[in-house]
Amino acid sequence: xxxxxxxxxxxxxxxxxxxxxxxxxxxxxxxxxxxxxxxxxxxxxxxxxxxxxxxxxxxxxxxxxxxxxxxxxxxxxxxxxxxxxxxxxxxxxxxxxxxxxxxxxxxxxxxxxxxxxxxxxxxxxxxxxxxxxxxxxxxxxxxxxxxxxxxxxxxxxxxxxxxxxxxxxxxxxxxxxxxxxxxxxxxxxxxxxxxxxxxxxxxxxxxxxxxxxxxxxxxxxxxxxxxxxxxxxxxxxxxxxxxxxxxxxxxxxxxxxxxxxxxxxxxxxxxxxxxxxxxxxxxxxxxxxxxxxxxxxxxxxxxxxxxxxxxxxxxxxxxxxxxxxxxxxxxxxxxxxxxxxxxxxxxxxxxxxxxxxxxxxxxxxxxxxxxxxxxxxxx
Amino acid sequence: xxxxxxxxxxxxxxxxxxxxxxxxxxxxxxxxxxxxxxxxxxxxxxxxxxxxxxxxxxxxxxxxxxxxxxxxxxxxxxxxxxxxxxxxxxxxxxxxxxxxxxxxxxxxxxxxxxxxxxxxxxxxxxxxxxxxxxxxxxxxxxxxxxxxxxxxxxxxxxxxxxxxxxxxxxxxxxxxxxxxxxxxxxxxxxxxxxxxxxxxxxxxxxxxxxxxxxxxxxxxxxxxxxxxxxxxxxxxxxxxxxxxxxxxxxxxxxxxxxxxxxxxxxxxxxxxxxxxxxxxxxxxxxxxxxxxxxxxxxxxxxxxxxxxxxxxxxxxxxxxxxxxxxxxxxxxxxxxxxxxxxxxxxxxxxxxxxxxxxxxxxxxxxxxxxxxxxxxxxx
Numbered sequence: 203x204x205x206x207x208x209x210x211x212x213x214x215x216x217x218x219x220x221x222x223x224x225x226x227x228x229x230x231x232x233x234x235x236x237x238x239x240x241x242x243x244x245x246x247x248x249x250x251x252x253x254x255x256x257x258x259x260x261x262x263x264x265x266x267x268x269x270x271x272x273x274x275x276x277x278x279x280x281x282x283x284x285x286x287x288x289x290x291x292x293x294x295x296x297x298x299x300x301x302x303x304x305x306x307x308x309x310x311x312x313x314x315x316x317x318x319x320x321x322x323x324x325x326x327x328x329x330x331x332x333x334x335x336x337x338x339x340x341x342x343x344x345x346x347x348x349x350x351x352x353x354x355x356x357x358x359x360x361x362x363x364x365x366x367x368x369x370x371x372x373x374x375x376x377x378x379x380x381x382x383x384x385x386x387x388x389x390x391x392x393x394x395x396x397x398x399x400x401x402x403x404x405x406x407x408x409x410x411x412x413x414x415x416x417x418x419x420x421x422x423x424x425x426x427x428x429x430x431x432x433x434x435x436x437x438x439x440x441x442x443x444x445x446x447x448x449x450x451x452x453x454x455x456x457x458x459x460x461x462x463x464x465x466x467x468x469x470x471x472x473x474x475x476x477x478x479x480x481x482x483x484x485x486x487x488x489x490x491x492x493x494x495x496x497x498x499x500x501x502x503x504x505x506x507x508x509x510x511x512x513x514x515x516x517x518x519x520x521x522x523x524x525x526x527x528x529x530x531x532x533x534x535x536x537x538x539x540x541x542x543x544x545x546x547x548x549x550x551x552x553x554x555x556x557x558x559x560x561x562x563x564x565x566x567x568x569x570x571x572x573x574x575x576x577x578x579x580x581x
Numbered sequence: 582x583x584x585x586x587x588x589x590x591x592x593x594x595x596x597x598x599x600x601x602x603x604x605x606x607x608x609x610x611x612x613x614x615x616x617x618x619x620x621x622x623x624x625x626x627x628x629x630x631x632x633x634x635x636x637x638x639x640x641x642x643x644x645x646x647x648x649x650x651x652x653x654x655x656x657x658x659x660x661x662x663x664x665x666x667x668x669x670x671x672x673x674x675x676x677x678x679x680x681x682x683x684x685x686x687x688x689x690x691x692x693x694x695x696x697x698x699x700x701x702x703x704x705x706x707x708x709x710x711x712x713x714x715x716x717x718x719x720x721x722x723x724x725x726x727x728x729x730x731x732x733x734x735x736x737x738x739x740x741x742x743x744x745x746x747x748x749x750x751x752x753x754x755x756x757x758x759x760x761x762x763x764x765x766x767x768x769x770x771x772x773x774x775x776x777x778x779x780x781x782x783x784x785x786x787x788x789x790x791x792x793x794x795x796x797x798x799x800x801x802x803x804x805x806x807x808x809x810x811x812x813x814x815x816x817x818x819x820x821x822x823x824x825x826x827x828x829x830x831x832x833x834x835x836x837x838x839x840x841x842x843x844x845x846x847x848x849x850x851x852x853x854x855x856x857x858x859x860x861x862x863x864x865x866x867x868x869x870x871x872x873x874x875x876x877x878x879x880x881x882x883x884x885x886x887x888x889x890x891x892x893x894x895x896x897x898x899x900x901x902x903x904x905x906x907x908x909x910x911x912x913x914x915x916x917x918x919x920x921x922x923x924x925x926x927x928x929x930x931x932x933x934x935x936x937x938x939x940x941x942x943x944x945x946x947x948x949x950x951x952x953x954x955x956x957x958x959x960x
Binding site for chain 1: 582584585586587588589591592593595596597598599600601602603604605607608609610611613614615616617618619620621622623624625626627628629632634635637638639640641642643644654655656657660661662663664665666667668670671672673674675676677678683684685686687688689690691696699700702703704705706707866867887888889890896898942943944
């Protein structure tokens, strides 16, 4: 199937993918009098007296805003808010289909950090949570951090934490298959945007001792000029051997390659220089850093990509529906590292992994429940 | 039926009234590949090149934002954005049930004019139109005016134009029943908020020669101190005989009373002083300015209220679904006076009016089509 052509046809035929529906009957005058005036006045009055009742008397408790400024759409880059909408509508229907969450896409016409933060504050009374999406780094780090501190509903940036959680789950299961100890791995992460930084942070939190983060200018090390604040911080916790140089040099001897960068960056010969039977997650979309057959030929033990048409798809869509189901059901505000790790483990342990299936399929209906159950408050 | 109690029960049982649904299948891996990655990349890329395609490839063309700051909820006043949500969810499901329009409520945490205007600008790429709701006067006049000038999608404030249109329709039919000439009526409008000002403007536009607008301090006249800019403008076009005084004095000799104020303000004795067989629209919610039986006893020929449990309900819900259906279908940006008048006429002429039915019922399925057809571009 030509996904591009067929997808364009589908979107044109249906004119988008979401719709708003009523949960109540609206046929008679009495239906109207209860759902709307005059009856609704009693509901508004009750919430006016006790704002917390909005969680019980409106759809808020099940409602998530998917917010994007369109600056980092998939692997396509900054195409603007209008172009982000098809992706966000896609996320919205995945939210509903897999987790029963009502998510509504708001693609907004600004790239200003303060304006985006303020926008989220303005809509807080209407939602139970916020899913940030496809907002470019490094702005996304500031936005997420500020909103986590300043809002009373959970805020999640899928490109950061969604990716980090699904990569951790994939890595846990790759280790189960290959009988490796995750803490002893030497891991190279190629790409230091939203995903790369968040993966690095979560793996450090998991006690992975040896990580090298590589951006377009080469390995990040403590003291490298030109680093932004977020990379400066990461540099202090990674690249212990202080390797200076490009991917070609940094990849030597690594057990794991995690690519969240661009297509075709990882060469056959580079894999040859890695540790024996390395694990390769080539997650660039739509073109992976190396094609699976090439990576396997070069000696990789396990290869994952972001794509649905290869084995071992490592995709955020495995995480966000169940995560928000759990957050909303338990009215949890802060997505702690403990929650992220629990979710990654829950996701990993939904299956007995094999070389060709280290993660469950997105269509696997068990995943959401397993993840939602793993989302718990810890005191 | 105790509407208040039953409505609270319904809202608690259903936890609000709206939900987000998918318009496409999402069962198989191929479904996901078309609705989401990788297929969706082609759709986003296409819109990235030509933003206008967002009208064809996303739900935007059928999507309306219902925006409120919760400062003027029904007749309840300023109860805040959380409390506005039940009303906005009610409007959303009426939009869908009667006109197939996907409307999403955004109740926002600000009452600042510039912030509300900016908010609407930010969300423009995601919507085909904006319905402002329950935003208090006089801020609502500035907000609507500015947005009409600064956005490229239609902006409608239901409390202003929705009310004005439905009142004009009711008046047209009251005149058909009583064989009066609308242009020759002497009309008193009690209440100079969003609705009162908008009704006055539309009736002036229709050539009604003699209108007196009354606010809580009495009749508005040219030169009255304390008037805000909007009332100053109206004062120049109304109250020609320059009556100074309260409702009791201003109502004398009037053919029509239009109340958009508070309950029980119009007394039996006042109606006695009006012209013979006056028309009374006592639209305050939930308690009308005078109860219908009292008004009829005092000599009124036709009495309308905002309530569904009396005859002649004059409610905005007759207007907004069909109006937006027409605006969206024809991608009309500016809601001109001509459109408002055409819509009022279309609404009026859906029925042959009688004394006890001057407007169709909200549940009448013919109304939306008739109104949508009346929404046309004029050159």
